[in-house]
Amino acid sequence: MVSRKRREYRTRTTLLESDSEDDVSSSGSATEAEDLEEDIDMEDLDTTELENVHSDEDCLETEDADKKREKHFCKEIWQLKKLPYSAELEEQANRHFQMIKKGLAESILLNDAATGFCHWTMELDKYIDFYGRRFSKEEHIQLIRIFLPLVKKGAIFRNVKIAMRTLYTLLCKKDFLTREDLVIEWRPLMELYVEVTFKNLEEDGLFLMPDGFRSDLHTLIFYARPYFSDESVQELLDEVRPFMCIWDESCLRYWKLMDLFLCTSLPVEKQLTHGFAIWLDEAWYWYEQITNNSLFETQAIKMFARLSVECPGHIDWTDKLNLIFRRLLRALRLGHVTGLCQIFNQEYGSIWLVFLIGTKSHEKLMSHLRDLFNQVESFLHPSNNGLHTQHIMVLLSKLLSNTLLRLKRKRSEKSQSRTRTLTKVKAVKNSCTSISIVFQIPDEMRLTQAHLDELVNMLLPSLKLIAFTKTCKELVSPAFRSACLLCPKIILPVVLEMVYPALETLVEPHRLLQTLGTLLGVLIPLVKDEPDENGKTYRSHVITILNSLLPGLDCNDISKCMVTYQIIGVVVNMIPIVDCSEAVHVRCDLSEDEKDLCSAPASFDSLISMLMDRLFDMLIAVGQTASTTSTHGSISAKTGNNIEDQIFHRGTLSVFKGICRNSSTELFNIAVNKLYNVACEHVFDSRIANDVIGDMIQVACKFHPDIAFQKFFKLVISKLQGCITREFY
Numbered sequence: 001m002v003s004r005k006r007r008e009y010r011t012r013t014t015l016l017e018s019d020s021e022d023d024v025s026s027s028g029s030a031t032e033a034e035d036l037e038e039d040i041d042m043e044d045l046d047t048t049e050l051e052n053v054h055s056d057e058d059c060l061e062t063e064d065a066d067k068k069r070e071k072h073f074c075k076e077i078w079q080l081k082k083l084p085y086s087a088e089l090e091e092q093a094n095r096h097f098q099m100i101k102k103g104l105a106e107s108i109l110l111n112d113a114a115t116g117f118c119h120w121t122m123e124l125d126k127y128i129d130f131y132g133r134r135f136s137k138e139e140h141i142q143l144i145r146i147f148l149p150l151v152k153k154g155a156i157f158r159n160v161k162i163a164m165r166t167l168y169t170l171l172c173k174k175d176f177l178t179r180e181d182l183v184i185e186w187r188p189l190m191e192l193y194v195e196v197t198f199k200n201l202e203e204d205g206l207f208l209m210p211d212g213f214r215s216d217l218h219t220l221i222f223y224a225r226p227y228f229s230d231e232s233v234q235e236l237l238d239e240v241r242p243f244m245c246i247w248d249e250s251c252l253r254y255w256k257l258m259d260l261f262l263c264t265s266l267p268v269e270k271q272l273t274h275g276f277a278i279w280l281d282e283a284w285y286w287y288e289q290i291t292n293n294s295l296f297e298t299q300a301i302k303m304f305a306r307l308s309v310e311c312p313g314h315i316d317w318t319d320k321l322n323l324i325f326r327r328l329l330r331a332l333r334l335g336h337v338t339g340l341c342q343i344f345n346q347e348y349g350s351i352w353l354v355f356l357i358g359t360k361s362h363e364k365l366m367s368h369l370r371d372l373f374n375q376v377e378s379f380l381h382p383s384n385n386g387l388h389t390q391h392i393m394v395l396l397s398k399l400l401s402n403t404l405l406r407l408k409r410k411r412s413e414k415s416q417s418r419t420r421t422l423t424k425v426k427a428v429k430n431s432c433t434s435i436s437i438v439f440q441i442p443d444e445m446r447l448t449q450a451h452l453d454e455l456v457n458m459l460l461p462s463l464k465l466i467a468f469t470k471t472c473k474e475l476v477s478p479a480f481r482s483a484c485l486l487c488p489k490i491i492l493p494v495v496l497e498m499v500y501p502a503l504e505t506l507v508e509p510h511r512l513l514q515t516l517g518t519l520l521g522v523l524i525p526l527v528k529d530e531p532d533e534n535g536k537t538y539r540s541h542v543i544t545i546l547n548s549l550l551p552g553l554d555c556n557d558i559s560k561c562m563v564t565y566q567i568i569g570v571v572v573n574m575i576p577i578v579d580c581s582e583a584v585h586v587r588c589d590l591s592e593d594e595k596d597l598c599s600a601p602a603s604f605d606s607l608i609s610m611l612m613d614r615l616f617d618m619l620i621a622v623g624q625t626a627s628t629t630s631t632h633g634s635i636s637a638k639t640g641n642n643i644e645d646q647i648f649h650r651g652t653l654s655v656f657k658g659i660c661r662n663s664s665t666e667l668f669n670i671a672v673n674k675l676y677n678v679a680c681e682h683v684f685d686s687r688i689a690n691d692v693i694g695d696m697i698q699v700a701c702k703f704h705p706d707i708a709f710q711k712f713f714k715l716v717i718s719k720l721q722g723c724i725t726r727e728f729y
Contacts, residue, residue, distance in 0.1 A: 074133040074140055074176045093131045100124050101139075104146060113150075113159050121147075121166050128169060133176065141182055144170050148184065151220065153191040160192070161210050164220045171223035179267075184227040186236065186261055193217060193260065198253060221260050228263040230274040236261050237279055246289050255296035258283070259303045265310045276307060276315065288323065298345045305352040313445045318361040324352075325368045332391045334379055346391070350398035354406055357455070358445035370458055380465040393466055393475045396459060400482035403455060407447055407486070413440045449487075456487040460494065467498060467518050468511065476514070477521035484522040488529055492538045495522050503548045509560075516552070516563045519545070523567060527574050535591045543600045546571055547607060553614045555621055558644050565651030568611070572658030577667055579604050608659065608667050612674040615652055620682060622648060623689035645688040649695075656696050660703040672700050672708050679715060 080089055100123050107116030124143070133140065147170075150163040171177075196214060201207055236257065243254040258279075266275040287300045307315065317324075331344035356365045376392050378384065463483060466476055484491040495518055502508075502515035529537045545567075552564035581602040584595050622645075659671050675696055684690050700708040 072136060074135060074137060075173070076134050077132040080131070093127075093134055096123075096127055096131075097135060100127060108146070113156075118159065118162055121162050125166060125169060133173070137176070137181065140170065140176060144182060144184075149188075151192065152188045153195050157207070157209050157213055161213055161216055164216045168216075168220045168223045171220075171227075174226065177227070179227060179265075182227050183229050184224045186224075186228045186232045186263075189217075189221055189224065190236075190239070190257065190261055193221065193257075197256075218260070225261065225263055226265045228261070230266065230270055232261070232263055233266075233274055234278060244286065246286065249295065251286075252295045252299075255299035255303075259299040262303065264303075264307050268311075268314060271311065271314060276311065280307070280315070284320065294343060297343045298348070301345050301352065302348045305348040305355075308352050308355040312355055313359050313442045316360045317356055318364050321361060321364055321368055324349075325372060328395075329372065329375075332376060332395070333388045334376065335388070346395045346398050350395065350402050354399065354402040357403070357406075357451055358447060362451075366454060366458070369455075373458060373462055377461055377465065380462055380469070382465070382468050382470055385470045389469060390472050392462075393469065393472050393479070396462055396466065397475045397479040397482070399455075400459070400479055400486065403447075403452070404482045404485055407452075410441060410446055452486045453490065456483050456490050459483065460490065463491075464494065468514050473514065473517065477517050479521075480518050481521035481525075484525045488522075488525045489532060491522060492526055492529065495519060495526075496538065496541055499545065503545075512552075513560055513563065516549075516560070516567065520563060520567055520570070523570050524574070527571070531591075531593065536593050537597075540593070540596050540600050542571055542575065543603075543607075547603075550610055550614050553618060555618050555644075555648065558647060562647050562651065565647065565655065569651065569654040569658060572655055572662060575662065577601075577604055577608070577659060577663035579664065579667070604667055605670060608663070608670050609674070611655070611659075612671050615655065616674065616678045618648065619652070619678070619689055619692060623682065623684035623686045625686060649688060649692055652692055653695050653699065657699050660699055665704075665707070668704055669707065672704070672711070675700060676711060676715065679712070 080086055083089060100120055103116065103120035103123065107113070107120055110116065127134075135143070144167065147163045147167050151160055151167065195201070196209060196217065240254045240257045243250040243257075245251055262279070264276065271277060283300065283303065287297075287304075290297050290300070308317070327344050328349060331346070353365065353369070356362065376388075379386075379388050380392055460483075463479060466479065469476065480491060480495065484495070498515045499519050502512045505511060526538055527542055529539050531537050549564050549567060552560050553568075554561055579601050580598045583598045584590065590598065656671070660668060663671065675693075679693055679697065684693070697708070697712050701712060
């Protein structure tokens with residue numbers, strides 16, 4: 001069949017020309033011509049799939065008959081429907097996809113992998129970028145089955161990489177295909193992985209792989225793994241068991257293959273016959289035999305964590321928690337630890353523990369966590385700084401961030417419980433209804449606010465101590481942010497209690513900098529704080545803090561200035577800068593907290609005036625300083641700004657953008673008049689000061705052209721008329 005079709009297509013004089021801008025990719029080269037001689041054996045492709053793809057060309061001739069049928073696309077870009085030329089765009093998309101299918105079929109039948117197949121593969125990637133997954137489920141499966149045989153051992157690595165990139169683009173969205181729709185053979189992927197990973201042929205100079213080939217292969221295996229067959233688990237165990245010897249490095253191969261290729265997303269009814277029931281006890285036995293500084297402990301923890309994520313609530317880990325926490329405690333390196341130590345990956349270990357909250361192991365898990373953090377709390381004191389501090393802070397941060405991710409998954413599962421929106425056009429009757437291959441968390445183990453409060457209250461003493469740590473300061477703000485998003489009513493009072501004394505202190509300036517970094521992490525939850533059962537919020541503190549932060553804009557302390565810029569920039573870009581104090585007298589349905597919130601902006605005019613004065617004082621100070629970028633009197637002047645100039649430029653522009661975007665007309669006039677006066681009265685020799693003034697004028701004219709454009713245009717004209725003379729012209 002393939003030979004006959006190949007002869008038919010060789011009689012053609014020209015191939016279908018592409019309308020894309022990537023025609024150069026189909027022109028070929030000497031290297032590609034050499035690759036063509038040792039090209040992929042395309043005859044391995046299923047000929048029925050080629051016939052199915054190629055037969056779609058007849059759809060253009062039978063368009064009237066197809067109008068009676070319906071076709072459901074997997075996912076379109078809905079914004080394209082809102083364009084005035086959406087009909088022409090839809091026709092262009094249909095024509096483009098027909099050309100792609102025809103080009104892929106021709107290149108495969110002609111064994112043209114070096115030029116034609118690569119070209120049409122890139123066209124398919126462009127089609128997905130432009131129009132989304134605008135094809136039916138049947139076409140989706142056909143495309144995957146066309147590219148899968150090309151990823152195999154012995155093929156040309158360049159072509160394999162192109163096929164892998166397209167495959168994980170087609171497979172990355174798990175909502176479009178189920179295990180019943182598609183089955184992927186795992187053995188060709190494993191043979192290719194073993195060849196490029198364990199045989200060291202590239203190091204021996206036998207071949208040269210493209211850049212990023214191994215990472216692309218890992219990504220493809222990750223997306224293809226949920227579609228492995230039910231029998232793949234037992235087949236994989238039979239394949240890798242001979243490598244399991246804890247006294248030999250071959251055990252590393254066992255755990256890597258198990259970690260990469262073991263399918264854990266089987267349906268619940270198949271788990272006892274084909275799933276974790278046939279390998280979990282064996283894997284746990286070998287995990288118990290792990291000694292200190294083991295090579296494969298990370299792979300084992302990663303595999304157990306994936307099992308708890310993809311099979312939530314189906315495994316009782318209660319009797320295994322003692323070993324888990326014993327190894328976790330050793331890995332924290334408390335005290336002065338030298339020599340070999342337990343390797344417990346805290347990223348995957350925290351995921352493992354977080355997905356046990358709310359399960360049968362919940363009570364024992366929380367008891368172990370409470371005992372653990374009570375034991376390590378004294379090690380987090382700033383005076384007890386050491387290597388252990390970093391490990392404990394990483395564990396604390398990962399626990400909170402992964403709890404936040406689990407909460408996000410819970411909410412996204414609720415929103416995805418409805419059928420995915422489908423687009424109807426001509427072609428097939430079958431719909432593209434999708435059932436996710438990742439099983440939803442059972443209702444009985446979903447996180448409740450009581451679970452979150454219990455966890456955050458347990459970690460709160462440790463959070464208070466890390467706020468003033470001397471190492472890993474970059475972990476403090478994300479940890480407080482995650483905790484505040486989980487339980488804002490618990491974290492916000494604690495942060496505010498630290499902020500106000502730090503703003504008033506004069507003898508401990510380092511406390512102010514660390515506290516402002518913590519405040520920056522919880523600023524968004526503070527601005528969006530919801531009323532509690534008594535109707536109270538913490539939102540009114542935002543304006544009070546904003547008034548107190550103005551002295552922090554100091555060009556002599558760049559660290560404090562940068563954090564202050566960030567806080568003020570977030571606030572002015574999130575709240576409406578409008579004087580709404582009159583609302584108290586107009587509305588009668590406001591609560592006491594809302595009345596306080598409406599009365600607070602009464603001082604916005606003086607606040608904006610002081611803020612602009614502070615910004616321009618810094619601008620004048622920078623403008624009077626000899627700049628490294630000044631071009632006067634220097635032929636070889638530097639063209640780049642230092643870090644302080646960049647912070648000043650971006651910070652000032654961010655704050656001014658927020659003022660222009662969210663302020664009322666009266667308050668905008670105050671800010672723009674300040675800018676106009678500075679532009680009229682000062683001439684700066686510093687390039688950074690001139691750039692800031694120019695960008696601020698541009699922002700003002702962009703947001704309020706009716707007010708700012710005429711004013712600054714006249715100023716620019718008057719300045720230019722004084723500079724342009726007859727000789728200059």
